[in-house]
Amino acid sequence: MDKLCSLREAITEEIEDGMAVAMGCTLESLIPFAAGYEIIRQKKRDLTLIAPISDIQFDQLIGAGCVRRVIASWVGNVAAGLGHNFRRAAEEGVPYPLEIEEHSNFTVALGLKAAAMGVSFLPTKTVRGSDFSRAEHFRSVTCPFGGEELLAVRSIVPDVAILHVQKSDCEGNAHVWGNLGVAHEAAFAAKKVILSSEEIVTHEHILSDPNRTIIPGFLVCRVIHEPLGSHPSPAQGYARRDDDFYFDYHDLSRSRKGTLSWLEKWVFSVKDHAGYLALLGEERLKGLKPQGDLFSPRVSFNF
Protein backbone atom coordinates (compact mmCIF):
# COMPACT_ATOMS: atom_id res chain seq x y z
CA MET A 1 0.00 0.00 0.00
CA ASP A 2 1.37 3.39 -1.01
CA LYS A 3 1.42 5.63 2.07
CA LEU A 4 3.25 8.55 0.48
CA CYS A 5 1.71 11.93 1.17
CA SER A 6 2.69 15.49 2.02
CA LEU A 7 3.66 16.49 5.53
CA ARG A 8 0.68 18.84 5.64
CA GLU A 9 -1.69 16.01 4.81
CA ALA A 10 -0.11 13.64 7.34
CA ILE A 11 -0.25 16.12 10.23
CA THR A 12 -3.77 17.31 9.33
CA GLU A 13 -5.17 13.80 9.19
CA GLU A 14 -3.19 11.90 11.81
CA ILE A 15 -2.51 14.39 14.63
CA GLU A 16 -5.40 15.51 16.81
CA ASP A 17 -5.31 17.99 19.65
CA GLY A 18 -4.56 16.25 22.96
CA MET A 19 -2.64 13.32 21.46
CA ALA A 20 0.53 11.79 22.96
CA VAL A 21 3.26 12.10 20.32
CA ALA A 22 6.73 10.53 20.51
CA MET A 23 9.16 12.66 18.48
CA GLY A 24 12.90 12.82 18.07
CA CYS A 25 13.56 9.43 19.60
CA THR A 26 17.12 8.93 18.32
CA LEU A 27 18.36 11.64 20.74
CA GLU A 28 20.29 14.50 19.04
CA SER A 29 20.17 13.18 15.47
CA LEU A 30 17.33 12.46 13.01
CA ILE A 31 14.94 14.72 14.92
CA PRO A 32 11.81 15.24 12.77
CA PHE A 33 12.01 19.04 12.83
CA ALA A 34 10.06 19.47 9.55
CA ALA A 35 7.14 17.55 11.10
CA GLY A 36 7.41 19.64 14.28
CA TYR A 37 7.24 22.86 12.25
CA GLU A 38 4.12 21.59 10.46
CA ILE A 39 2.49 20.80 13.83
CA ILE A 40 3.24 24.38 14.89
CA ARG A 41 1.94 25.75 11.57
CA GLN A 42 -1.32 23.88 12.02
CA LYS A 43 -1.63 25.15 15.62
CA LYS A 44 -2.18 21.76 17.19
CA ARG A 45 -2.88 22.08 20.93
CA ASP A 46 -2.62 20.19 24.24
CA LEU A 47 -0.15 17.59 22.95
CA THR A 48 1.86 15.31 25.20
CA LEU A 49 5.41 15.03 23.85
CA ILE A 50 7.45 11.91 24.51
CA ALA A 51 11.22 11.38 24.09
CA PRO A 52 14.32 11.25 26.29
CA ILE A 53 16.14 14.23 24.72
CA SER A 54 14.93 15.98 21.56
CA ASP A 55 17.32 18.88 21.62
CA ILE A 56 15.40 22.12 20.82
CA GLN A 57 12.37 20.44 19.26
CA PHE A 58 10.40 20.27 22.51
CA ASP A 59 11.36 23.85 23.39
CA GLN A 60 10.05 25.05 20.00
CA LEU A 61 6.74 23.21 20.31
CA ILE A 62 6.30 24.42 23.91
CA GLY A 63 7.04 28.03 22.88
CA ALA A 64 4.53 27.72 20.04
CA GLY A 65 1.80 26.75 22.51
CA CYS A 66 1.27 23.20 21.19
CA VAL A 67 2.14 21.32 24.39
CA ARG A 68 0.38 20.59 27.66
CA ARG A 69 2.65 17.83 28.96
CA VAL A 70 6.09 16.34 28.35
CA ILE A 71 7.29 12.83 29.20
CA ALA A 72 11.04 13.35 29.00
CA SER A 73 14.36 13.09 30.77
CA TRP A 74 15.90 16.33 29.50
CA VAL A 75 14.46 19.42 27.81
CA GLY A 76 16.80 22.18 26.68
CA ASN A 77 19.33 23.06 23.99
CA VAL A 78 22.04 20.40 24.04
CA ALA A 79 25.01 22.49 22.87
CA ALA A 80 23.85 25.86 24.23
CA GLY A 81 22.26 24.99 27.59
CA LEU A 82 18.85 25.80 29.00
CA GLY A 83 15.62 25.79 27.00
CA HIS A 84 14.14 29.24 27.45
CA ASN A 85 10.60 28.30 26.37
CA PHE A 86 10.65 25.19 28.55
CA ARG A 87 11.69 27.44 31.44
CA ARG A 88 8.96 30.03 30.79
CA ALA A 89 6.29 27.33 30.60
CA ALA A 90 7.52 25.49 33.71
CA GLU A 91 8.22 28.62 35.78
CA GLU A 92 5.52 31.08 34.67
CA GLY A 93 2.98 29.09 32.66
CA VAL A 94 3.86 31.04 29.50
CA PRO A 95 2.40 30.53 26.94
CA TYR A 96 0.65 27.68 28.81
CA PRO A 97 1.34 25.77 32.02
CA LEU A 98 3.36 22.61 31.45
CA GLU A 99 3.04 19.25 33.20
CA ILE A 100 6.29 17.27 33.34
CA GLU A 101 6.50 13.51 33.79
CA GLU A 102 10.13 13.29 34.95
CA HIS A 103 12.31 10.47 33.71
CA SER A 104 15.88 9.40 33.09
CA ASN A 105 16.92 8.27 29.62
CA PHE A 106 16.70 4.65 30.73
CA THR A 107 13.21 4.96 32.23
CA VAL A 108 11.79 6.59 29.05
CA ALA A 109 13.30 3.69 27.10
CA LEU A 110 11.81 1.16 29.54
CA GLY A 111 8.36 2.81 29.49
CA LEU A 112 8.30 2.66 25.69
CA LYS A 113 9.71 -0.89 25.65
CA ALA A 114 6.96 -1.98 28.07
CA ALA A 115 4.32 -0.59 25.70
CA ALA A 116 6.11 -2.14 22.71
CA MET A 117 5.99 -5.54 24.47
CA GLY A 118 2.40 -5.18 25.59
CA VAL A 119 3.08 -5.16 29.35
CA SER A 120 2.03 -2.45 31.80
CA PHE A 121 5.47 -1.93 33.35
CA LEU A 122 9.09 -3.07 33.31
CA PRO A 123 11.27 -3.46 36.42
CA THR A 124 14.62 -1.74 36.84
CA LYS A 125 17.38 -0.90 39.31
CA THR A 126 17.87 2.62 38.04
CA VAL A 127 17.05 6.05 39.60
CA ARG A 128 16.22 4.58 43.02
CA GLY A 129 17.93 7.37 44.89
CA SER A 130 16.65 10.20 42.72
CA ASP A 131 13.95 12.51 44.07
CA PHE A 132 11.91 12.18 40.88
CA SER A 133 11.64 8.40 41.38
CA ARG A 134 8.91 9.12 43.96
CA ALA A 135 6.52 10.23 41.19
CA GLU A 136 3.42 8.17 40.45
CA HIS A 137 4.74 6.62 37.24
CA PHE A 138 7.29 4.73 39.34
CA ARG A 139 6.33 2.11 41.95
CA SER A 140 8.27 -0.30 44.07
CA VAL A 141 7.88 -3.93 43.05
CA THR A 142 9.24 -7.15 44.59
CA CYS A 143 10.84 -9.80 42.42
CA PRO A 144 8.63 -12.93 42.76
CA PHE A 145 11.67 -15.18 42.34
CA GLY A 146 14.43 -13.75 44.52
CA GLY A 147 12.59 -11.14 46.59
CA GLU A 148 14.70 -8.25 45.28
CA GLU A 149 13.05 -4.86 45.49
CA LEU A 150 12.93 -3.13 42.11
CA LEU A 151 11.41 -0.03 40.59
CA ALA A 152 8.49 -0.55 38.20
CA VAL A 153 8.37 1.92 35.32
CA ARG A 154 4.85 2.47 33.98
CA SER A 155 4.41 1.84 30.25
CA ILE A 156 4.39 4.84 27.93
CA VAL A 157 1.97 4.48 25.02
CA PRO A 158 2.26 7.13 22.29
CA ASP A 159 -0.78 7.70 20.10
CA VAL A 160 1.68 8.49 17.33
CA ALA A 161 5.44 8.22 16.86
CA ILE A 162 6.96 10.60 14.32
CA LEU A 163 10.41 9.54 13.17
CA HIS A 164 12.82 10.82 10.56
CA VAL A 165 14.71 8.05 8.76
CA GLN A 166 17.34 7.79 6.06
CA LYS A 167 15.52 5.42 3.70
CA SER A 168 11.98 4.20 3.42
CA ASP A 169 9.95 2.51 0.73
CA CYS A 170 6.47 3.82 -0.01
CA GLU A 171 4.98 1.38 2.51
CA GLY A 172 7.10 2.69 5.39
CA ASN A 173 9.63 -0.14 5.63
CA ALA A 174 12.55 1.92 6.86
CA HIS A 175 16.32 1.65 7.05
CA VAL A 176 17.98 3.63 9.84
CA TRP A 177 21.66 3.66 10.75
CA GLY A 178 23.79 5.43 13.30
CA ASN A 179 22.74 5.76 16.95
CA LEU A 180 19.20 4.45 17.42
CA GLY A 181 18.30 5.99 20.79
CA VAL A 182 14.76 4.79 21.55
CA ALA A 183 13.46 5.05 17.97
CA HIS A 184 12.82 1.34 17.61
CA GLU A 185 11.02 1.14 20.97
CA ALA A 186 8.92 4.23 20.15
CA ALA A 187 7.86 2.84 16.77
CA PHE A 188 6.78 -0.47 18.29
CA ALA A 189 5.09 1.22 21.29
CA ALA A 190 2.99 3.70 19.30
CA LYS A 191 -0.50 3.06 17.97
CA LYS A 192 0.68 4.42 14.62
CA VAL A 193 3.88 5.75 13.08
CA ILE A 194 4.53 8.65 10.72
CA LEU A 195 7.84 8.61 8.86
CA SER A 196 9.62 11.42 7.10
CA SER A 197 12.48 10.11 5.00
CA GLU A 198 15.59 11.44 3.30
CA GLU A 199 15.09 9.03 0.42
CA ILE A 200 12.27 6.91 -0.93
CA VAL A 201 13.68 3.61 -2.19
CA THR A 202 12.17 0.52 -3.77
CA HIS A 203 10.76 -2.34 -1.74
CA GLU A 204 13.52 -4.57 -3.21
CA HIS A 205 16.15 -2.16 -1.92
CA ILE A 206 14.78 -2.58 1.63
CA LEU A 207 14.62 -6.37 1.29
CA SER A 208 18.24 -6.51 0.10
CA ASP A 209 19.49 -5.41 3.54
CA PRO A 210 17.01 -6.60 6.18
CA ASN A 211 19.25 -6.09 9.23
CA ARG A 212 19.09 -2.38 8.55
CA THR A 213 15.28 -2.36 8.68
CA ILE A 214 14.48 -0.79 12.04
CA ILE A 215 10.80 -0.08 11.37
CA PRO A 216 8.61 -2.55 9.48
CA GLY A 217 6.06 -0.80 7.28
CA PHE A 218 3.00 -2.50 8.78
CA LEU A 219 3.44 -0.21 11.82
CA VAL A 220 3.47 2.90 9.63
CA CYS A 221 0.46 4.92 8.47
CA ARG A 222 2.14 7.75 6.51
CA VAL A 223 5.40 8.23 4.64
CA ILE A 224 6.66 11.65 3.62
CA HIS A 225 9.58 12.20 1.30
CA GLU A 226 11.29 15.10 3.09
CA PRO A 227 15.01 15.53 2.33
CA LEU A 228 16.74 17.48 5.13
CA GLY A 229 13.58 16.98 7.19
CA SER A 230 15.74 16.69 10.30
CA HIS A 231 17.46 20.06 9.85
CA PRO A 232 19.12 21.43 12.01
CA SER A 233 19.80 17.98 13.50
CA PRO A 234 22.13 15.64 11.59
CA ALA A 235 21.19 12.68 9.40
CA GLN A 236 24.17 10.35 9.08
CA GLY A 237 25.26 10.19 5.44
CA TYR A 238 22.97 13.07 4.40
CA ALA A 239 23.52 16.17 6.56
CA ARG A 240 25.80 17.46 9.26
CA ARG A 241 24.47 19.28 12.32
CA ASP A 242 23.78 22.99 11.73
CA ASP A 243 25.33 24.19 15.00
CA ASP A 244 24.78 27.90 14.39
CA PHE A 245 21.04 27.36 13.98
CA TYR A 246 20.87 26.09 17.58
CA PHE A 247 22.94 28.98 18.95
CA ASP A 248 20.84 31.56 17.04
CA TYR A 249 17.65 29.97 18.35
CA HIS A 250 19.10 30.05 21.86
CA ASP A 251 19.86 33.77 21.66
CA LEU A 252 16.55 34.75 20.11
CA SER A 253 14.33 32.52 22.26
CA ARG A 254 15.67 34.18 25.41
CA SER A 255 12.58 36.44 25.32
CA ARG A 256 8.97 35.62 24.52
CA LYS A 257 9.03 38.30 21.85
CA GLY A 258 12.18 36.81 20.29
CA THR A 259 10.56 33.37 20.25
CA LEU A 260 7.51 34.72 18.44
CA SER A 261 9.68 36.44 15.83
CA TRP A 262 11.72 33.24 15.41
CA LEU A 263 8.52 31.24 14.85
CA GLU A 264 7.21 33.85 12.44
CA LYS A 265 10.39 33.77 10.36
CA TRP A 266 11.11 30.04 10.25
CA VAL A 267 7.64 28.49 10.52
CA PHE A 268 4.68 30.76 9.84
CA SER A 269 6.14 32.85 7.02
CA VAL A 270 6.99 29.75 4.96
CA LYS A 271 4.40 27.48 3.44
CA ASP A 272 6.19 24.18 3.89
CA HIS A 273 9.59 22.58 4.35
CA ALA A 274 10.68 23.48 0.82
CA GLY A 275 10.07 27.12 1.75
CA TYR A 276 12.10 26.66 4.95
CA LEU A 277 15.02 25.18 3.00
CA ALA A 278 14.84 28.06 0.51
CA LEU A 279 15.03 30.47 3.42
CA LEU A 280 18.15 28.68 4.71
CA GLY A 281 19.68 29.20 1.29
CA GLU A 282 21.74 27.03 -1.01
CA GLU A 283 25.07 28.15 0.38
CA ARG A 284 24.21 27.12 3.93
CA LEU A 285 22.75 23.79 2.84
CA LYS A 286 25.85 23.06 0.77
CA GLY A 287 27.96 23.56 3.88
CA LEU A 288 25.97 20.86 5.69
CA LYS A 289 26.55 18.21 3.03
CA PRO A 290 28.87 15.39 4.21
CA GLN A 291 32.36 15.58 2.74
CA GLY A 292 33.80 12.56 0.96
CA ASP A 293 32.48 9.02 0.97
CA LEU A 294 32.38 6.62 3.90
CA PHE A 295 30.56 3.59 2.55
CA SER A 296 30.15 0.37 4.48
CA PRO A 297 31.08 -2.77 2.56
CA ARG A 298 28.29 -4.74 0.90
CA VAL A 299 27.41 -7.99 2.60
CA SER A 300 26.15 -11.17 1.01
CA PHE A 301 22.78 -12.71 1.83
CA ASN A 302 23.58 -15.49 -0.61
CA PHE A 303 22.43 -19.01 0.05
Place this chain on the structure above:
Amino acid sequence: MDYTPRELMVVAAAREIRDGEIIFVGMRLPLLGFAVAKEIYAPRAIGIFENGVMRDWPAREAFLTISDPPNVAGSLYCGSVLDVMALLQSGRVDLGFIGGAEVDRFGNLNTHWVEEKGKRIRLPGSGGAADIATMASRCIIIMNHERRRFPPKVHFVTSAGYGNGAHWREQERLSGGGPSRVITSLGIFSFDPVTREMVLSSTHPGVSVEEIQRETGWPLRIQEDLRETDPPSADELAVVRKYDPKGVWTS
Protein backbone atom coordinates in the same frame (compact mmCIF):
# COMPACT_ATOMS: atom_id res chain seq x y z
CA MET B 1 54.35 25.05 30.66
CA ASP B 2 51.19 27.17 30.41
CA TYR B 3 47.84 25.45 30.59
CA THR B 4 44.24 26.45 31.31
CA PRO B 5 42.24 25.31 34.38
CA ARG B 6 40.03 23.26 32.08
CA GLU B 7 43.02 21.51 30.52
CA LEU B 8 44.04 20.51 34.03
CA MET B 9 40.51 19.19 34.70
CA VAL B 10 40.60 17.12 31.50
CA VAL B 11 43.94 15.62 32.45
CA ALA B 12 42.76 14.90 36.01
CA ALA B 13 39.75 13.07 34.54
CA ALA B 14 41.99 11.08 32.18
CA ARG B 15 44.18 9.89 35.09
CA GLU B 16 41.13 8.24 36.68
CA ILE B 17 40.56 5.92 33.71
CA ARG B 18 42.19 2.49 34.01
CA ASP B 19 43.14 0.33 31.08
CA GLY B 20 40.42 -2.00 29.83
CA GLU B 21 37.61 -0.20 31.61
CA ILE B 22 34.18 0.51 30.13
CA ILE B 23 33.48 4.20 30.55
CA PHE B 24 30.25 6.16 30.18
CA VAL B 25 31.80 9.22 28.59
CA GLY B 26 29.50 12.17 27.84
CA MET B 27 30.44 15.44 26.14
CA ARG B 28 32.95 18.21 26.74
CA LEU B 29 35.71 17.68 29.32
CA PRO B 30 35.12 13.94 29.93
CA LEU B 31 35.21 13.28 26.19
CA LEU B 32 38.63 14.92 26.01
CA GLY B 33 39.65 13.06 29.17
CA PHE B 34 38.75 9.82 27.41
CA ALA B 35 40.97 10.85 24.48
CA VAL B 36 43.95 11.58 26.76
CA ALA B 37 43.44 8.29 28.60
CA LYS B 38 43.23 6.31 25.36
CA GLU B 39 46.39 7.83 23.94
CA ILE B 40 48.47 7.60 27.12
CA TYR B 41 47.11 5.48 30.00
CA ALA B 42 44.31 3.23 28.89
CA PRO B 43 44.60 2.13 25.24
CA ARG B 44 42.09 -0.69 25.75
CA ALA B 45 39.36 1.41 27.41
CA ILE B 46 35.94 1.49 25.72
CA GLY B 47 33.85 4.66 25.65
CA ILE B 48 30.07 4.30 25.58
CA PHE B 49 27.48 7.00 24.99
CA GLU B 50 23.88 7.17 26.14
CA ASN B 51 22.49 7.28 22.58
CA GLY B 52 23.75 3.73 21.97
CA VAL B 53 27.19 4.43 20.48
CA MET B 54 30.30 2.58 21.67
CA ARG B 55 33.79 3.59 20.58
CA ASP B 56 37.22 2.03 21.02
CA TRP B 57 38.89 5.24 19.88
CA PRO B 58 37.71 8.84 20.27
CA ALA B 59 36.62 10.65 17.12
CA ARG B 60 39.34 12.81 15.66
CA GLU B 61 37.04 15.60 14.52
CA ALA B 62 35.46 18.07 16.95
CA PHE B 63 31.69 17.93 17.48
CA LEU B 64 29.05 19.29 19.85
CA THR B 65 26.68 16.42 20.65
CA ILE B 66 27.22 12.70 21.09
CA SER B 67 24.92 11.95 18.11
CA ASP B 68 26.88 14.12 15.66
CA PRO B 69 28.10 12.24 12.56
CA PRO B 70 31.82 12.26 13.55
CA ASN B 71 31.00 10.35 16.76
CA VAL B 72 29.00 7.76 14.81
CA ALA B 73 31.39 7.18 11.88
CA GLY B 74 34.11 4.74 12.85
CA SER B 75 32.35 3.72 16.04
CA LEU B 76 32.58 0.18 17.34
CA TYR B 77 28.85 -0.32 17.80
CA CYS B 78 25.71 1.66 17.08
CA GLY B 79 22.73 0.52 19.06
CA SER B 80 20.04 1.79 21.36
CA VAL B 81 19.66 3.51 24.71
CA LEU B 82 18.48 0.18 26.12
CA ASP B 83 21.70 -1.56 24.96
CA VAL B 84 24.03 0.75 26.85
CA MET B 85 21.73 1.10 29.87
CA ALA B 86 21.57 -2.71 30.06
CA LEU B 87 25.37 -2.73 30.39
CA LEU B 88 25.06 -0.24 33.25
CA GLN B 89 22.29 -2.15 35.01
CA SER B 90 24.11 -5.46 34.77
CA GLY B 91 27.13 -3.94 36.49
CA ARG B 92 29.49 -3.88 33.53
CA VAL B 93 30.19 -0.14 33.39
CA ASP B 94 33.26 0.70 35.46
CA LEU B 95 33.13 4.46 35.42
CA GLY B 96 30.81 7.28 34.43
CA PHE B 97 31.35 11.01 34.24
CA ILE B 98 28.56 13.37 35.34
CA GLY B 99 28.09 17.01 36.25
CA GLY B 100 25.34 19.35 37.33
CA ALA B 101 24.22 22.76 38.52
CA GLU B 102 24.74 21.86 42.20
CA VAL B 103 26.64 19.24 44.16
CA ASP B 104 26.45 18.82 47.93
CA ARG B 105 28.85 17.45 50.56
CA PHE B 106 27.65 13.87 49.99
CA GLY B 107 28.07 14.09 46.20
CA ASN B 108 24.38 14.38 45.34
CA LEU B 109 23.83 16.24 42.07
CA ASN B 110 20.99 18.50 40.98
CA THR B 111 20.04 19.28 37.40
CA HIS B 112 16.29 19.85 37.98
CA TRP B 113 15.80 23.26 39.59
CA VAL B 114 17.61 25.85 41.67
CA GLU B 115 16.53 29.02 43.40
CA GLU B 116 17.93 32.44 42.62
CA LYS B 117 16.74 35.49 44.55
CA GLY B 118 13.71 33.53 45.75
CA LYS B 119 12.73 32.54 42.22
CA ARG B 120 12.74 28.95 41.02
CA ILE B 121 14.83 28.33 37.91
CA ARG B 122 13.89 25.22 35.96
CA LEU B 123 16.85 23.23 34.59
CA PRO B 124 16.77 20.57 31.84
CA GLY B 125 16.53 17.42 34.05
CA SER B 126 18.40 14.14 34.34
CA GLY B 127 19.19 12.95 30.84
CA GLY B 128 21.23 9.82 31.51
CA ALA B 129 22.98 11.22 34.58
CA ALA B 130 20.68 9.61 37.17
CA ASP B 131 21.15 6.23 35.49
CA ILE B 132 24.94 6.57 35.63
CA ALA B 133 24.90 7.86 39.22
CA THR B 134 22.73 4.97 40.37
CA MET B 135 24.42 2.08 38.58
CA ALA B 136 28.01 2.75 37.45
CA SER B 137 30.66 1.01 39.56
CA ARG B 138 32.09 4.45 40.25
CA CYS B 139 31.32 7.99 39.17
CA ILE B 140 33.39 11.07 38.72
CA ILE B 141 31.73 14.43 39.13
CA ILE B 142 33.13 17.35 37.13
CA MET B 143 32.14 20.85 38.28
CA ASN B 144 33.04 24.50 38.08
CA HIS B 145 33.84 25.39 41.67
CA GLU B 146 31.54 28.23 42.74
CA ARG B 147 29.83 28.69 46.10
CA ARG B 148 26.33 28.69 44.60
CA ARG B 149 27.12 25.33 42.96
CA PHE B 150 28.39 23.81 46.25
CA PRO B 151 25.49 24.12 48.76
CA PRO B 152 25.47 21.94 51.91
CA LYS B 153 22.36 20.24 50.55
CA VAL B 154 21.12 20.29 46.95
CA HIS B 155 17.62 21.66 46.26
CA PHE B 156 16.69 18.45 44.47
CA VAL B 157 18.47 15.12 44.09
CA THR B 158 18.58 14.33 40.37
CA SER B 159 21.55 11.97 40.51
CA ALA B 160 22.20 10.36 43.86
CA GLY B 161 25.62 10.42 45.45
CA TYR B 162 25.77 9.16 49.05
CA GLY B 163 22.37 10.63 50.07
CA ASN B 164 22.74 11.80 53.65
CA GLY B 165 25.97 9.89 54.12
CA ALA B 166 27.30 6.68 55.71
CA HIS B 167 25.29 3.58 54.63
CA TRP B 168 22.56 5.45 52.72
CA ARG B 169 23.37 3.87 49.33
CA GLU B 170 23.30 0.35 50.81
CA GLN B 171 20.02 1.06 52.63
CA GLU B 172 18.45 2.39 49.46
CA ARG B 173 19.94 -0.58 47.55
CA LEU B 174 21.61 1.46 44.84
CA SER B 175 23.56 -1.02 42.73
CA GLY B 176 26.50 1.21 41.73
CA GLY B 177 29.37 2.28 43.93
CA GLY B 178 28.71 6.02 43.99
CA PRO B 179 31.01 8.97 43.35
CA SER B 180 34.73 8.34 43.80
CA ARG B 181 36.05 11.80 42.95
CA VAL B 182 34.90 15.35 42.38
CA ILE B 183 37.16 17.21 39.96
CA THR B 184 36.56 20.95 40.15
CA SER B 185 38.15 24.04 38.66
CA LEU B 186 39.99 24.53 41.99
CA GLY B 187 40.87 21.08 43.32
CA ILE B 188 40.08 17.39 43.59
CA PHE B 189 37.96 15.72 46.27
CA SER B 190 37.54 12.10 47.31
CA PHE B 191 34.95 10.68 49.74
CA ASP B 192 35.47 9.49 53.32
CA PRO B 193 35.03 5.68 53.26
CA VAL B 194 32.94 5.73 56.47
CA THR B 195 30.98 8.98 56.58
CA ARG B 196 30.93 9.35 52.77
CA GLU B 197 31.58 13.05 53.10
CA MET B 198 33.52 14.92 50.41
CA VAL B 199 37.18 15.38 51.44
CA LEU B 200 39.59 17.77 49.73
CA SER B 201 42.52 15.65 48.54
CA SER B 202 44.43 18.04 46.29
CA THR B 203 44.47 21.72 45.40
CA HIS B 204 45.28 22.82 41.86
CA PRO B 205 48.58 24.71 41.48
CA GLY B 206 48.21 28.32 42.64
CA VAL B 207 44.91 27.69 44.46
CA SER B 208 44.76 28.05 48.27
CA VAL B 209 42.65 26.04 50.69
CA GLU B 210 41.11 29.37 51.82
CA GLU B 211 39.94 30.08 48.28
CA ILE B 212 38.35 26.63 48.01
CA GLN B 213 36.67 27.12 51.39
CA ARG B 214 35.28 30.48 50.23
CA GLU B 215 33.71 28.78 47.22
CA THR B 216 32.29 25.84 49.20
CA GLY B 217 29.02 26.06 51.16
CA TRP B 218 30.04 23.88 54.11
CA PRO B 219 33.10 23.61 56.39
CA LEU B 220 35.69 21.78 54.29
CA ARG B 221 37.11 18.48 55.36
CA ILE B 222 40.72 18.24 54.28
CA GLN B 223 42.77 15.09 53.77
CA GLU B 224 45.75 14.84 56.15
CA ASP B 225 48.29 14.50 53.35
CA LEU B 226 46.75 17.25 51.20
CA ARG B 227 48.66 17.44 47.94
CA GLU B 228 48.97 19.77 45.01
CA THR B 229 47.40 18.41 41.80
CA ASP B 230 50.14 17.37 39.37
CA PRO B 231 50.09 19.84 36.49
CA PRO B 232 49.51 18.43 33.00
CA SER B 233 52.59 16.87 31.43
CA ALA B 234 53.70 17.92 27.95
CA ASP B 235 52.40 14.60 26.58
CA GLU B 236 49.01 15.07 28.22
CA LEU B 237 48.68 18.63 26.98
CA ALA B 238 49.65 17.60 23.46
CA VAL B 239 46.76 15.13 23.36
CA VAL B 240 44.25 17.64 24.79
CA ARG B 241 45.26 20.13 22.09
CA LYS B 242 45.21 17.49 19.36
CA TYR B 243 41.55 16.78 20.13
CA ASP B 244 40.55 20.36 20.98
CA PRO B 245 42.82 22.42 18.69
CA LYS B 246 40.65 25.53 18.88
CA GLY B 247 40.16 25.35 22.64
CA VAL B 248 36.37 25.04 22.27
CA TRP B 249 36.10 23.12 25.55
CA THR B 250 39.32 24.00 27.30
CA SER B 251 40.02 27.71 26.75
